[in-house]
Amino acid sequence: xxxxxxxxxxxxxxxxxxxxxxxxxxxxxxxxxxxxxxxxxxxxxxxxxxxxxxxxxxxxxxxxxxxxxxxxxxxxxxxxxxxxxxxxxxxxxxxxxxxxxxxxxxxxxxxxxxxxxxxxxxxxxxxxxxxxxxxxxxxxxxxxxxxxxxxxxxxxxxxxxxxxxxxxxxxxxxxxxxxxxxxxxxxxxxxxxxxxxxxxxxxxxxxxxxxxxxxxxxxxxxxxxxxxxxxxxxxxxxxxxxxxxxxxxxxxxxxxxxxxxxxxxxxxxxxxxxxxxxxxxxxxxxxxxxxxxxxxxxxxxxxxxxxxxxxxxxxxxxxxxxxxxxxxxxxxxxxxxxxxxxxxxxxxxxxxxxxxxxxxxxxxxxxxxxxxxxxxxxxxxxxxxxxxxxxxxxxxxxxxxxxxxxxxxxxxxxxxxxxxxxxxxxxxxxxxxxxxxxxxxxxxxxxxxxxxxxxxxxxxxxxxxxxxxxxxxxxxxxxxxxxxx
Numbered sequence: 066x067x068x069x070x071x072x073x074x075x076x077x078x079x080x081x082x083x084x085x086x087x088x089x090x091x092x093x094x095x096x097x098x099x100x101x102x103x104x105x106x107x108x109x110x111x112x113x114x115x116x117x118x119x120x121x122x123x124x125x126x127x128x129x130x131x132x133x134x135x136x137x138x139x140x141x142x143x144x145x146x147x148x149x150x151x152x153x154x155x156x157x158x159x160x161x162x163x164x165x166x167x168x169x170x171x172x173x174x175x176x177x178x179x180x181x182x183x184x185x186x187x188x189x190x191x192x193x194x195x196x197x198x199x200x201x202x203x204x205x206x207x208x209x210x211x212x213x214x215x216x217x218x219x220x221x222x223x224x225x226x227x228x229x230x231x232x233x234x235x236x237x238x239x240x241x242x243x244x245x246x247x248x249x250x251x252x253x254x255x256x257x258x259x260x261x262x263x264x265x266x267x268x269x270x271x272x273x274x275x276x277x278x279x280x281x282x283x284x285x286x287x288x289x290x291x292x293x294x295x296x297x298x299x300x301x302x303x304x305x306x307x308x309x310x311x312x313x314x315x316x317x318x319x320x321x322x323x324x325x326x327x328x329x330x331x332x333x334x335x336x337x338x339x340x341x342x343x344x345x346x347x348x349x350x351x352x353x354x355x356x357x358x359x360x361x362x363x364x365x366x367x368x369x370x371x372x373x374x375x376x377x378x379x380x381x382x383x384x385x386x387x388x389x390x391x392x393x394x395x396x397x398x399x400x401x402x403x404x405x406x407x408x409x410x411x412x413x414x415x416x417x418x419x420x421x422x423x424x425x426x427x428x429x430x431x432x433x434x435x436x437x438x439x440x441x442x443x444x445x446x447x448x449x450x451x452x453x454x455x456x457x458x459x460x461x462x463x464x465x466x467x468x469x470x471x472x473x474x475x476x477x478x479x480x481x482x483x484x485x486x487x488x489x490x491x492x493x494x495x496x497x498x499x500x501x502x503x504x505x506x507x508x509x510x511x512x513x514x515x516x517x518x519x520x521x522x523x524x525x526x527x528x529x530x531x532x533x534x535x536x537x538x539x540x541x542x543x544x545x546x547x548x549x550x
Contacts, residue, residue, distance in 0.1 A: 069334070069365050074100045076520045077357050077365060079341045079372035082110030083165070084509050086321040088371065089328030090182055091517040094533050095524070099333040100365060101325065104340025108322050111135075111490070111500055112165035114315025114443075117157040120486060127488065134500070137462075138488040143481070151447030152392040154483050159445045162388050162486070165317040166435045166452040168193045168309040168411065169505045170295050171302035176310075178510060179320070182531040187323045191441055193309035194409030195398060198273055199416050200266070204475045206402070207270055207415065213402075224267055231261050231271070236297055238290045245286055253289040254281040269417040273431070276503040278384060278456050280430050281418060292504075306406025309504065313410075314442040317505075336361070344370055369520050374493055381492040384501050385461035387453040389469055393480030395449045398436050410440040416468050423463040430456045432468045433503055448483070454503065457489050 075097035078085050086108070089101055107113055111134055115123055120140065127138040145153055169175055169190075179185040196207035208214045214228050234241055248256045257263040257271055268281070275292045277284040299308035312319040329335055336359075345356040354366040398412040416432035435452040437443050443450045451472075453465050465487070473480055493500050518525045 069100065069363055072098060072100075072365070073352070073354060074098050074365060074367040076100070076369040076371055077102065077341070077367040079103070079370070080110050081105075081108045081321055081325055081337075082373070083112045083317045083321050083324075084513060085110075085371065085373075086324035086328075087178075087510070087513045088516050088520075089333055090184060090324035091513060091531050092520060093182075093327040093331030093333065095331070095521060097520060099328060099331075100336070100367070101328060101333050102336045102339045102341065102359065104338070104360060106338045108325055108337070109164075109315075109318040110321075112163070112317035112321050114161045114163040114318035117154070117160050117162075117484070119157075120162060124486070124488075134491045134493065136489050136491070138486070140487075141482075141485045143483045145481075145483075149392075150445075151394075152481065152483070154390070155445045155448075160390070160450075161315045161318075161443045162390075162450065163315040163318050163443065163452075164490075165500075166311070166411075166437065167317055167503060167505050168311055168413075168435070170299040170309045171307075172295060172299045173505055174507045174510050175505055178531045181533070182327070183533050183535060184323050184327050187326070188319060189313040190310040191313055191410035192304075192307040192407045193311055193411040193413070194307040194406065195400070195402065195412040196273070197398070197412060197414045198270060199414060199420055199472065199475065200269075202471065202475060204414070204472075207273060207413075220267075224264070227261050227263060228267065231257070231263075232297060235290060235293050238294055245290060249285070249287040251286050252282045253277075253284045253286055256286045269415075273415040273417070276433065278382075278430060278433075278454070278501070278503075304405070304407060306401065306403030307409060309411075311411050311437075311441065313440075339363075341370070341372055371516055371520075382501060383457040383489055383491045384454055385457045385465055385489050386487070387451070387465045387469060388484075388486040389451040389453070389482055390444055390484035391449050391451060391473065391480040392447070392483055393449060393476070393478050394438060394447055395436055395476065395480070396438075397476070399438050408440070410438045412436045414472055416471075421464055421467045421471055423460050423467055426460045426464075428455070428464050428468075430458075432465065434468065434472055435503070449480075462487055 076099050078089060078099065078101045081103045092099055124138040124140050127135045197204045198207045205219060208217050214225055238245060253272055254268045257268045272281060272284060274296045275284060275289045296308060325335065339359050339361045342358045342360050347353045347355050354368060355370050357365050357367055357370055399409045401408060414434040414436060418429055418431060419427055421428045432453060432455040437450040439446045439448060451469060453469055455461055455465060490501060514530050517530060
């Protein structure tokens with residue numbers, strides 16, 4: 066093999082986050098010469114997943130001079146010496162805590178691409194089921210469809226009729242533009258009130274299905290309807306009782322790992338702990354290739370340099386997050402509610418605006434907690450991982466703390482906190498907030514395909530984007546590489 070500096074690379078990809086890892090997957094059968102680097106010493110970037118020891122190192126890094134999209138990370142651990150194994154932290158690698166617990170709706174194009182690219186065999190998906198809403202210090206199951214609405218005794222008959230009317234509308238909203246187009250820039254809450262006469266409690270139920278982090282007034286109709294429709298039409302696609310999934314062993318981090326493995330099998334070269342320091346535009350002296358100066362002092366030449374945005378926008382959205390480990394498996398959250406449905410490994414808990422407050426400072430944007438059971442592979446049996454998220458504000462850290470405590474107080478076994486990581490994450494750019502979305506946004510795939518077309522040039526064929534045949538004599542790509550990769 067030629068040395069790095071003597072190879073004319075078709076593409077140098079910087080960063081192993083989900084978007085750039087999917088690009089590596091898309092290029093894995095192209096016979097292109099791909100160099101994939103990452104300044105981090107781990108795969109996944111903003112979608113990375115860590116052991117407890119790796120979290121310690123990450124927190125120290127975030128507090129240093131290169132915070133990237135993260136800031137204000139702080140860590141707390143229990144000092145309890147309980148004899149009960151579930152009431153104390155286990156060894157470091159018993160945990161796989163992810164920075165990106167995004168759920169994937171079953172109608173997402175991502176799942177189709179993972180199948181056509183053949184890497185789905187290296188992934189194991191868990192069901193996301195049982196959505197809950199916290200009101201008046203009580204957890205109530207959030208109705209997901211017609212059956213749930215009919216069985217819900219907390220909803221009166223008039224409201225049930227209104228909900229059924231809304232469900233019938235929203236799953237076919239694209240063909241009923243006369244009803245919602247005049248309200249396209251209105252708030253979803255106002256639209257639900259004026260057009261369906263929903264009281265506040267039912268507005269909260271519908272708004273929760275959007276997974277919006279914004280205030281009810283800022284959550285617009287034209288943004289909300291596709292998301293609510295996605296939620297409802299995804300239920301039952303892969304089986305009864307659930308409409309979304311999560312990859313085991315770290316969510317998006319596992320997809321990034323699998324995609325990079327495919328890139329390596331296809332001949333891509335991977336270097337961790339090395340980033341792009343600067344680049345020099347192509348010229349006659351460089352054979353029309355861009356010179357890329359790496360942080361390991363190597364200078365390589367490439368036809369295309371693919372890297373994250375280099376500038377941070379001061380107006381980009383910022384969220385506050387808590388990752389907490391608790392001393393209970395929280396089995397009541399994951400019980401089957403539909404006959405024949407798989408046991409859920411992830412449950413979603415929604416805190417509508419005004420549910421919690423801190424010293425008179427009321428919560429004015431929603432809070433979401435994603436509860437992950439040990440079936441996700443992220444914690445030992447007898448424990449559970451909570452991922453809490455809200456828009457960043459002056460009091461968001463305190464509000465998230467109160468929300469986690471309020472949630473745990475609603476549970477019969479009153480589990481205790483064993484571990485808590487707080488941090489803030491900024492969107493990649495002012496115009497793109499997909500990295501902060503609580504569900505995978507398919508627009509990421511559009512970006513990946515655009516980058517793929519640039520690298521492929523005239524060889525690009527839309528029908529071939531992430532559509533691969535099985536490798537001859539192989540069941541999956543992983544057989545060709547060492548597990549130490």
